[in-house]
Amino acid sequence: MTAFDILFIGSGQGAWNAALPLSMSGKKVAIIERDKILGVCTNYGCNPKIILDGPIKLMEDAELLETAGLQSEFKLDWGKLMDHKNKILDELPKTMEANLKKAGVEIIRGEARFTDAHTVEVDGASYTAETIVIATGQRPAELHIPGEEWLKTSNEFLYLPELPAEIVLIGAGYVAMELASIAARAGCRVHIVQVSDRVLNGFHQPYARQLTEKMKQDGIQFHFNEKVTAVQQAGNELQLQTESGLTLQAGLIVNATGRIPNVEPLQLETAGVTYNKKGIEVNEYLQTSQPHIYATGDIIDKTQPRLTPTAVFEAKYVAGRLLGKTSEPIQYPPIATIAFTSPRIAQVGVTAEEAEQHSDQYSVKPIELGKQWDFAGRGETSAHLTLIYDKDKKLVGAAGYSQEALEIINSLTPFITLGLTAADAEKLIYAFPSFETMIPRYFQS
Numbered sequence: 001m002t003a004f005d006i007l008f009i010g011s012g013q014g015a016w017n018a019a020l021p022l023s024m025s026g027k028k029v030a031i032i033e034r035d036k037i038l039g040v041c042t043n044y045g046c047n048p049k050i051i052l053d054g055p056i057k058l059m060e061d062a063e064l065l066e067t068a069g070l071q072s073e074f075k076l077d078w079g080k081l082m083d084h085k086n087k088i089l090d091e092l093p094k095t096m097e098a099n100l101k102k103a104g105v106e107i108i109r110g111e112a113r114f115t116d117a118h119t120v121e122v123d124g125a126s127y128t129a130e131t132i133v134i135a136t137g138q139r140p141a142e143l144h145i146p147g148e149e150w151l152k153t154s155n156e157f158l159y160l161p162e163l164p165a166e167i168v169l170i171g172a173g174y175v176a177m178e179l180a181s182i183a184a185r186a187g188c189r190v191h192i193v194q195v196s197d198r199v200l201n202g203f204h205q206p207y208a209r210q211l212t213e214k215m216k217q218d219g220i221q222f223h224f225n226e227k228v229t230a231v232q233q234a235g236n237e238l239q240l241q242t243e244s245g246l247t248l249q250a251g252l253i254v255n256a257t258g259r260i261p262n263v264e265p266l267q268l269e270t271a272g273v274t275y276n277k278k279g280i281e282v283n284e285y286l287q288t289s290q291p292h293i294y295a296t297g298d299i300i301d302k303t304q305p306r307l308t309p310t311a312v313f314e315a316k317y318v319a320g321r322l323l324g325k326t327s328e329p330i331q332y333p334p335i336a337t338i339a340f341t342s343p344r345i346a347q348v349g350v351t352a353e354e355a356e357q358h359s360d361q362y363s364v365k366p367i368e369l370g371k372q373w374d375f376a377g378r379g380e381t382s383a384h385l386t387l388i389y390d391k392d393k394k395l396v397g398a399a400g401y402s403q404e405a406l407e408i409i410n411s412l413t414p415f416i417t418l419g420l421t422a423a424d425a426e427k428l429i430y431a432f433p434s435f436e437t438m439i440p441r442y443f444q445s
């Protein structure tokens with residue numbers, strides 16, 4: 001039996017961002033991983049998605065500039081794009097594994113399960129630790145319908161060697177909307193089958209509706225209020241049926257109806273760790289029902305968005321706590337989030353919906369970015385920004401609709417998180433022309 005100070009289950013952002021500093025500070029650390037090192041973000045999430053989106057954004061930007069005289073006819077070779085992405089990303093888990101080992105972290109391959117509150121078993125070998133961190137993330141949810149076995153997930157989409165002519169995405173959250181944007185520009189006929197009449201729940205809904213209209217113009221077909229009841233093979237293709245009688249046929253059907261926590265193989269009951277269908281329950285120190293067992297990242301039952309920066313923040317918090325650098329509860333700052341659609345939708349802090357419900361506390365300012373010379377110059381006449389202020393005129397929230405929403409939201413985040421004022425904005429000299437130079441004006445009423 002090997003004994004460690006700290007044992008991590010999972011090697012994603014919620015794990016390695018703690019394992020590395022802990023090991024470098026002299027702790028005896030191990031990581032158990034059953035799949036690729038670095039977890040979902042690097043291998044099946046953010047990184048592959050954003051590389052595939054590279055040419056997609058460029059094509060969208062170029063189309064916007066047609067009004068400025070740009071004539072462009074792009075042809076995307078999906079197979080080459082996939083090779084390009086794989087070549088870059090295949091290296092990352094290997095490099096990280098080498099870096100972790102160099103820092104003294106032991107990597108244990110296989111699936112972990114608890115045999116008692118301090119012991120974890122992997123393929124018959126037992127490992128004990130004073131502290132255990134569960135960072136096992138989530139996996140795609142299942143629909144539990146006949147023909148489920150024909151459905152693919154974002155995992156497979158992000159590694160598709162060829163794109164079929166027609167694709168159906170079930171769901172209209174981050175995954176479905178991002179993959180639909182990519183697939184449509186890459187030349188697929190795309191359908192979105194959504195159980196309700198909303199897309200991108202949690203985002204500023206006027207922007208979500210505007211995005212839906214834009215995606216429809218791009219040829220994406222939305223089928224709202226449809227409940228998928230079965231999938232079956234139909235010749236070389238697949239056929240999907242819904243409760244209302246809608247039938248769609250396509251080469252690929254992707255289930256993007258959400259993600260569920262990876263708890264089952266862990267035998268959490270054996271360790272006395274409580275969980276529910278949303279994940280592992282933790283207190284404000286990220287301790288589970290067993291104080292020496294922590295949880296970080298997507299596996300936690302939490303209200304904060306399940307995103308990479310959240311997992312990194314939690315991992316760093318746990319590392320700090322285990323190194324005695326903090327005894328305070330975790331305090332999350334406002335968490336910026338973005339859907340990488342065409343155009344993007346992003347937001348941070350208090351939402352316009354919350355502000356409208358509490359109009360005695362907040363005010364909302366819509367800004368037609370598309371009318372500003374720089375956005376108009378790029379052909380982005382529909383770009384828009386919504387700012388939310390508190391009673392002291394401090395910026396407390398923002399939502400953006402633009403190809404540049406990532407940069408916009410990230411440049412506003414320090415003002416919101418740190419409570420910076422108009423006077424602070426005036427102290428900064430940004431490179432010009434840029435969105436940032438406009439920020440002082442956004443404090444004027």
Ligand SMILES: Cc1cc2nc3c(=O)[nH]c(=O)nc-3n(C[C@H](O)[C@H](O)[C@H](O)COP(=O)(O)OP(=O)(O)OC[C@H]3O[C@@H](n4cnc5c(N)ncnc54)[C@H](O)[C@@H]3O)c2cc1C
Pocket residue numbers: 009010011012013014015032033034035036038039040041042044045046047049110111112113135136137138154175262265266296297298299306307308309311
């Ligand atoms: C398609 C997609 C796109 C995304 N895009 C973005 C984005 O653009 N920006 C963003 O911020 N977030 C994005 N996310 C979310 C982001 O990937 C997650 O929030 C992040 O990966 C969470 O990290 P984690 O460490 O908690 O879990 P994970 O990355 O899921 O890592 C958990 C690891 O634990 C391993 N594991 C599970 N059970 C066991 C076990 N019993 N034994 C051993 N190992 C086990 C798994 O194999 C996995 O490697 C995306 C997610 C998806 C699916």
Ligand SMILES: NC(=O)c1ccc[n+]([C@@H]2O[C@H](COP(=O)([O-])OP(=O)(O)OC[C@H]3O[C@@H](n4cnc5c(N)ncnc54)[C@H](O)[C@@H]3O)[C@@H](O)[C@H]2O)c1
Pocket residue numbers: 143170171172173174175176178193194195196198199200201226227228256257258259305306307337338339340
């Ligand atoms: N850009 C990013 O940061 C990013 C990108 C992708 C994924 N993620 C992370 O991954 C998580 C999972 O994303 P997701 O899109 O799979 O989940 P999600 O929860 O965002 O969306 C699921 C969608 O499926 C719909 N749905 C649920 N059941 C359905 C059914 N039976 N039939 C049809 N539609 C149904 C929901 O209404 C919703 O629109 C996100 O919450 C986020 O944490 C983040």
